[in-house]
Amino acid sequence: MAGNLIDVTDLHVTYRTAGSDVLAVRGLNLTVGAGQSTGIVGESGSGKSTVAKALVGLVPPTSGSIRIDGDLVAGERAKGYHRSSRWKVQMIFQDPYGSLDPRQQPLDAVLEAIQHWRKLPRAQARTEALDLLKSVGITERQATSGLRALSGGQRQRISIARALAPSPQVLVADEPTSSLDQSAQAAILNLLRRIQAERGLSVIFISHDLGLVRYLTEDVIVMKDGFVVEQGPTDQVLHHPTQEYTQRLIASALA
Amino acid sequence: MTAAASAMSLPRSMARRFRLLPGSARAGVIIITAIVALGLLVPILSPYDLYEQVGKANAAPTFEHPFGLDSLGRDIVTRSFGAVRIDIVVAIVGVMIPLLIGTVVGGLAGTTDLRVVRGGVGLLVDGINAFPFLILALGVIAVIGTGAQAMIIAIAFTSWARYAKLARTRAAVLRDLDFVSALRLLGYSRARITVRHILPNCFSETVAYGVSDFTLVILTVAALSFLGAGVRPPEPEWGSMMADGRIYLQSAPWILVGPGIVLTITAFGVSLIGEALKDRSRG
Amino acid sequence: MAELPGAGLATAQAAAPGTDGQVVVDPRKPYLDVDHLQIGLQRDGLPLHIVDTVTVSLLPGASLGIVGESGSGKTMLCRSFTGTLGRYGVGITGGRLSIAGHDLTNAREKDWRPIRGRAVGYVPQSSLAGLNPVLTVETQLLEALGLGSRTLTKSQARIEARQLLDMVKIPRADAVLNERSHQLSGGMRQRVMIAAALALRPPLLVLDEPTTALDVTVQYEILVLIRQLREELGMGLILVSHDLAVVEFLCSQVMTMYAGATVEIGASENIRSRPRHPYTNALLHSRLGMAERGKDLVAIPGESPAVGAWPEGCRFWPRCSSAADACRSGAQPAPRLVDGHLTACIRAEDVT
Numbered sequence: 001m002a003g004n005l006i007d008v009t010d011l012h013v014t015y016r017t018a019g020s021d022v023l024a025v026r027g028l029n030l031t032v033g034a035g036q037s038t039g040i041v042g043e044s045g046s047g048k049s050t051v052a053k054a055l056v057g058l059v060p061p062t063s064g065s066i067r068i069d070g071d072l073v074a075g076e077r078a079k080g081y082h083r084s085s086r087w088k089v090q091m092i093f094q095d096p097y098g099s100l101d102p103r104q105q106p107l108d109a110v111l112e113a114i115q116h117w118r119k120l121p122r123a124q125a126r127t128e129a130l131d132l133l134k135s136v137g138i139t140e141r142q143a144t145s146g147l148r149a150l151s152g153g154q155r156q157r158i159s160i161a162r163a164l165a166p167s168p169q170v171l172v173a174d175e176p177t178s179s180l181d182q183s184a185q186a187a188i189l190n191l192l193r194r195i196q197a198e199r200g201l202s203v204i205f206i207s208h209d210l211g212l213v214r215y216l217t218e219d220v221i222v223m224k225d226g227f228v229v230e231q232g233p234t235d236q237v238l239h240h241p242t243q244e245y246t247q248r249l250i251a252s253a254l255a
Numbered sequence: 256m257t258a259a260a261s262a263m264s265l266p267r268s269m270a271r272r273f274r275l276l277p278g279s280a281r282a283g284v285i286i287i288t289a290i291v292a293l294g295l296l297v298p299i300l301s302p303y304d305l306y307e308q309v310g311k312a313n314a315a316p317t318f319e320h321p322f323g324l325d326s327l328g329r330d331i332v333t334r335s336f337g338a339v340r341i342d343i344v345v346a347i348v349g350v351m352i353p354l355l356i357g358t359v360v361g362g363l364a365g366t367t368d369l370r371v372v373r374g375g376v377g378l379l380v381d382g383i384n385a386f387p388f389l390i391l392a393l394g395v396i397a398v399i400g401t402g403a404q405a406m407i408i409a410i411a412f413t414s415w416a417r418y419a420k421l422a423r424t425r426a427a428v429l430r431d432l433d434f435v436s437a438l439r440l441l442g443y444s445r446a447r448i449t450v451r452h453i454l455p456n457c458f459s460e461t462v463a464y465g466v467s468d469f470t471l472v473i474l475t476v477a478a479l480s481f482l483g484a485g486v487r488p489p490e491p492e493w494g495s496m497m498a499d500g501r502i503y504l505q506s507a508p509w510i511l512v513g514p515g516i517v518l519t520i521t522a523f524g525v526s527l528i529g530e531a532l533k534d535r536s537r538g
Numbered sequence: 539m540a541e542l543p544g545a546g547l548a549t550a551q552a553a554a555p556g557t558d559g560q561v562v563v564d565p566r567k568p569y570l571d572v573d574h575l576q577i578g579l580q581r582d583g584l585p586l587h588i589v590d591t592v593t594v595s596l597l598p599g600a601s602l603g604i605v606g607e608s609g610s611g612k613t614m615l616c617r618s619f620t621g622t623l624g625r626y627g628v629g630i631t632g633g634r635l636s637i638a639g640h641d642l643t644n645a646r647e648k649d650w651r652p653i654r655g656r657a658v659g660y661v662p663q664s665s666l667a668g669l670n671p672v673l674t675v676e677t678q679l680l681e682a683l684g685l686g687s688r689t690l691t692k693s694q695a696r697i698e699a700r701q702l703l704d705m706v707k708i709p710r711a712d713a714v715l716n717e718r719s720h721q722l723s724g725g726m727r728q729r730v731m732i733a734a735a736l737a738l739r740p741p742l743l744v745l746d747e748p749t750t751a752l753d754v755t756v757q758y759e760i761l762v763l764i765r766q767l768r769e770e771l772g773m774g775l776i777l778v779s780h781d782l783a784v785v786e787f788l789c790s791q792v793m794t795m796y797a798g799a800t801v802e803i804g805a806s807e808n809i810r811s812r813p814r815h816p817y818t819n820a821l822l823h824s825r826l827g828m829a830e831r832g833k834d835l836v837a838i839p840g841e842s843p844a845v846g847a848w849p850e851g852c853r854f855w856p857r858c859s860s861a862a863d864a865c866r867s868g869a870q871p872a873p874r875l876v877d878g879h880l881t882a883c884i885r886a887e888d889v890t
């Protein structure tokens with residue numbers, strides 16, 4: 001469909017394991033326009049991360065199709081991601097300690113990504129990398145030292161800077177603050193919101209925390225056991241949930 | 256950055272790294288530098304020749320010959336340090352080549368999706384690792400003969416498998432970390448991720464062990480020479496010198512003590528560096 | 539500060555077992571008493587403080603929540619209550635610690651034995667990984683029950699293990715007894731850990747971030763369980779979390795820690811409605827509950843300082859919006875009473 005940046009129809013993902021098949025996603029439809037944000041909530045194991053991985057091309061769907069900005073990246077006769085589409089979708093992962101190459105300086109990580117996508121003189125690429133890191137709150141000194149001294153929040157910022165290097169249109173954030181403390185979480189959420197506004201990014205925000213999703217997104221999908229339980233505008237779903245499962249999720253949220 | 260500038264920055268960054276090392280590792284670096292320097296200089300500066308008789312056989316230590324003379328009347332100080340050349344070269348080559356091969360093979364085996372490669376390498380690596388080191392080394396020497404070259408090949412042949420095992424384990428852990436996925440999303444090729452991101456991480460693991468193996472290799476060279484399978488006699492080498500000393504343990508213990516002291520100091524310096532690297536790779 | 543009447547304590551006392559490790563609970567005296575506690579280690583021959591200083595006391599049956607950013611020393615403080623610091627090469631370097639009337643400041647391993655599990659139950663952080671993967675749940679519960687060290691027959695212990703699982707409301711308890719940790723979900727594992735900590739019915743339970751790794755529905759169930767257990771057993775509670783909402787749900791008192799120090803202590807409602815330390819204030823405002831979509835959350839600028847790099851003066855000043863010149867020199871301010879709770883801010887009266 002024209003106009004939509006992300007267009008997912010009837011997505012199914014099945015993991016084939018030695019014992020039995022896991023039906024991780026069982027029918028998900030999703031459209032997201034440019035600059036819009038959609039949340040996915042559900043308890044652990046409900047299939048949220050699998051949706052994220054399917055969207056970015058890390059796991060192949062068993063059926064259904066995914067279109068990004070008009071390119072068919074998954075589905076029948078799909079070409080998959082190619083250089084012409086690969087930059088469009090990037091992802092932030094949950095574990096800040098596993099998201100960065102342990103041996104690479106933050107600056108080099110961002111620099112490598114910039115130079116991979118644009119042929120720039122090294123000095124200019126370096127300046128851009130430092131600017132990008134600065135825009136997520138990482139100083140030049142932090143950028144040029146080892147990772148060891150950096151906190152979870154700072155690592156998450158670096159992951160965000162690296163994901164922004166190819167100037168993507170869609171950012172998929174899979175529980176990006178679940179392993180951070182409350183004040184680090186606030187800082188990362190502010191950052192995500194700011195870059196979304198500045199760059200007109202579409203954001204898929206995954207969390208088991210309804211508060212986060214309510215705060216960040218316009219639309220929401222509630223998942224359980226791979227099924228979509230409820231889907232619609234965030235305010236409507238959270239204020240007038242029609243499904244018992246959604247009501248239970250809301251009741252569990254403290255404060 | 257111009258080539259000249261980067262060439263300038265190399266010693267500077269080395270100096271910075273040195274300053275960042277923990278105290279014990281710095282002591283290790285100083286010890287090894289001193290041993291290597293003495294090893295290169297002593298045979299040149301020493302008034303005595305490495306191979307010529309300079310006095311009475313088995314003479315006790317004196318002011319002129321602090322470590323005494325060996326069974327052929329050669330100066331033990333000169334020969335103990337002369338041995339540095341061959342022992343350190345053997346150790347460097349005997350560690351570096353298998354380290355390089357082992358890490359790359361193990362790293363690739365741990366990363367690949369090809370079952371056949373993973374299984375095949377695993378079988379080979381575990382097979383070699385299951386064999387006692389010295390027996391395998393002696394086996395190789397039996398096939399290609401004795402001498403320094405044969406010894407290096409023997410060591411390399413047996414020890415690459417241990418690095419491969421370490422690297423394979425590390426790579427298997429790394430490939431499941433999210434950063435590998437993140438790099439794939441950035442459009443980096445598989446080859447690039449493996450070569451620029453996974454293998455360097457494997458190296459920081461194996462190099463730490465490699466440094467401590469350095470000691471082991473020096474001792475192995477010594478042991479093989481001791482068993483008569485290593486360096487041929489006139490060449491100064493700690494193991495064969497000590498083997499020679501064993502015969503005169505009662506009457507001239509200094510023959511064994513001299514090379515033993517230099518060997519022990521070298522091993523100590525190397526292990527200091529190794530420990531620091533191990534701590535760091537865990538960090 | 540007393541909140542729960544001593545009624546439930548009788549059970550806790552009666553159940554506290556053994557002849558050597560008699561846990562005596564005096565309802566008028568603090569059960570846990572921490573006075574200017576310092577925890578640290580030697581690095582390169584110099585002392586390095588991780589906690590410096592914490593002062594807090596807790597009456598029998600009372601509850602205390604500890605909040606603070608990552609690295610503020612919450613876990614190290616909890617470990618000091620169970621004598622498990624030594625395993626990290628760390629120790630108490632100053633101040634005083636007493637539990638159930640025993641001075642444990644300089645206690646050795648053998649002094650801790652009658653305290654651990656009997657006087658204080660402990661569920662460590664990331665305890666989801668805390669169960670031994672090769673042993674069955676039953677084996678681990680029997681171990682917690684002290685089989686072997688206590689005069690308890692195996693069949694009695696089995697029955698007690700089963701009762702423990704009922705106590706933490708594990709469904710299909712009989713089957714779970716014979717399972718291993720990988721067969722259990724995160725919430726179930728946490729319940730088993732709590733059951734093990736309760737095995738010897740300690741009058742005080744210390745929980746270090748019990749729900750951080752769990753999703754909201756499971757978190758809620760666990761918190762409700764802890765609340766019920768307290769009511770049933772009348773036991774005291776120390777709960778660590780970086781989420782103020784979790785702490786308020788269970789604890790009547792809250793302590794805020796920053797860079798190893800107590801910066802504020804008071805009743806939960808009081809702290810929430812009138813925080814008197816800028817750090818607590820900022821933490822409260824960084825909560826999502828107060829945020830509107832489209833508006834920025836209040837994030838505390840900068841990062842908390844690393845151990846060994848605490849600034850002069852008030853340790854919070856580089857990030858404090860109320861900091862004045864007087865805050866930037868001297869020692870960390872000592873807590874003093876303002877508006878009914880203790881705060882370690884020299885400008886507490888001006889905090890808004």
Ligand SMILES: Nc1ncnc2c1ncn2[C@@H]1O[C@H](COP(=O)(O)OP(=O)(O)OP(=O)(O)O)[C@@H](O)[C@H]1O
Nearest residue numbers: 588607608609610611612613614615626627628845
């Ligand atoms: N053995 C040790 N040596 C040196 N520093 C240590 C040691 N153990 C802990 N620390 C440091 O002490 C500080 C407090 O650690 P602690 O685990 O108590 O923090 P915390 O408040 O529980 O944080 P979190 O919310 O992440 O669990 C941290 O900065 C930690 O790095």
Ligand SMILES: Nc1ncnc2c1ncn2[C@@H]1O[C@H](COP(=O)(O)OP(=O)(O)O)[C@@H](O)[C@H]1O
Nearest residue numbers: 015017022024043044045046047048049050051
């Ligand atoms: N690589 C995998 N192989 C097999 N099963 C998997 C794999 N990844 C996830 N699963 C299973 O798929 C289901 C959904 O998982 P996931 O998408 O990670 O859920 P969530 O992110 O909502 O916690 C779970 O039952 C999980 O165990």
Ligand code: SF4
Nearest residue numbers: 852855858865883884
């Ligand atoms: S003492 Fe000063 S710097 Fe510290 S919290 Fe109070 S106002 Fe802020």
Ligand SMILES: [Mg+2]
Nearest residue numbers: 045048049175
């Ligand atoms: Mg997930």
Ligand SMILES: [Mg+2]
Nearest residue numbers: 612613663746
């Ligand atoms: Mg902790």
